[in-house]
Amino acid sequence: MVREDIPWVVSIEQESFATPWTAEVFEHEMTGNEYANYVVAVYDEEVIGHCGMWIILDECHITNVAVRLHMRGKGIGEQLMREAIALCKKMDVRVMTLEVRMTNVIAQSLYRKLGFKDGGIRKNYYTDNHEDGLVMWVEFK
Numbered sequence: 001m002v003r004e005d006i007p008w009v010v011s012i013e014q015e016s017f018a019t020p021w022t023a024e025v026f027e028h029e030m031t032g033n034e035y036a037n038y039v040v041a042v043y044d045e046e047v048i049g050h051c052g053m054w055i056i057l058d059e060c061h062i063t064n065v066a067v068r069l070h071m072r073g074k075g076i077g078e079q080l081m082r083e084a085i086a087l088c089k090k091m092d093v094r095v096m097t098l099e100v101r102m103t104n105v106i107a108q109s110l111y112r113k114l115g116f117k118d119g120g121i122r123k124n125y126y127t128d129n130h131e132d133g134l135v136m137w138v139e140f141k
Contacts, residue, residue, distance in 0.1 A: 001038035001050060003030055008047030009040070016066035018128035039083045041067070041076050051080040053088070053096075060088045062098035065107075077107075081114055089140055096140070099125055099133035111136050 013020035125133030
């Protein structure tokens with residue numbers, strides 16, 4: 001991801017999340033957060049998806065994964081996650097974690113396909129509706 005991608009990414013966030021990240025947040029992520037790494041999916045010169053992660057020492061926390069509404073169901077989210085995993089393996093990351101809404105069974109299914117296991121529940125994790133978040137982990141060998 002480059003700074004010029006931020007307007008695309010913000011648009012995808014607004015389509016995807018009840019509390020989307022703003023352009024200022026992404027600007028800070030790219031310029032002020034040494035742990036932040038982002039990958040984007042591009043189709044016809046348009047950013048159609050993104051995956052953000054914080055890599056600290058040998059651990060990775062996925063911060064957000066989103067795909068443009070009209071491009072969902074085409075495997076783009078999986079490709080983004082596989083790219084994030086490949087980056088982590090190159091950087092000798094040992095474990096990756098994320099939180100996902102309890103009701104987001106489609107995302108949970110993708111994460112399980114990629115080797116993630118359930119790790120616990122964060123009660124009232126999501127601020128928009130106080131939905132619980134399922135913590136998921138995968139360890140790399």
